[in-house]
Amino acid sequence: MTKSERYEKMAQFVRQISRFTQDDECQTCNERDLGENPACPAHEPWDMPIDDALDTIRSVIGQARELVVDLKL
DSSP states (O other): OOHHHHHHHHHHHHHHHHTSOOTTOBTTTOOOOSSOOTTOTTOOBOOOOHHHHHHHHHHHHHHHHHHHHHTTO
8 A cells, every 4th residue: 555545534424423423522513612693504513322423433443443453553
């Protein structure tokens, strides 16, 4: 695997993680403000269920471990 391919594989992982929604963050605008947001008509903080959080972190850990092996980090 070339250096460029390795970089793109890691960048893809980072882009995927950056799209996740945090607890108390609006899924539309990614703002954590609990009040109204005039710039976001659908503004609503998301309450992350514990089961979802556990599934997400397990997935992230698994993908990161695969990258370590694939990229020989």
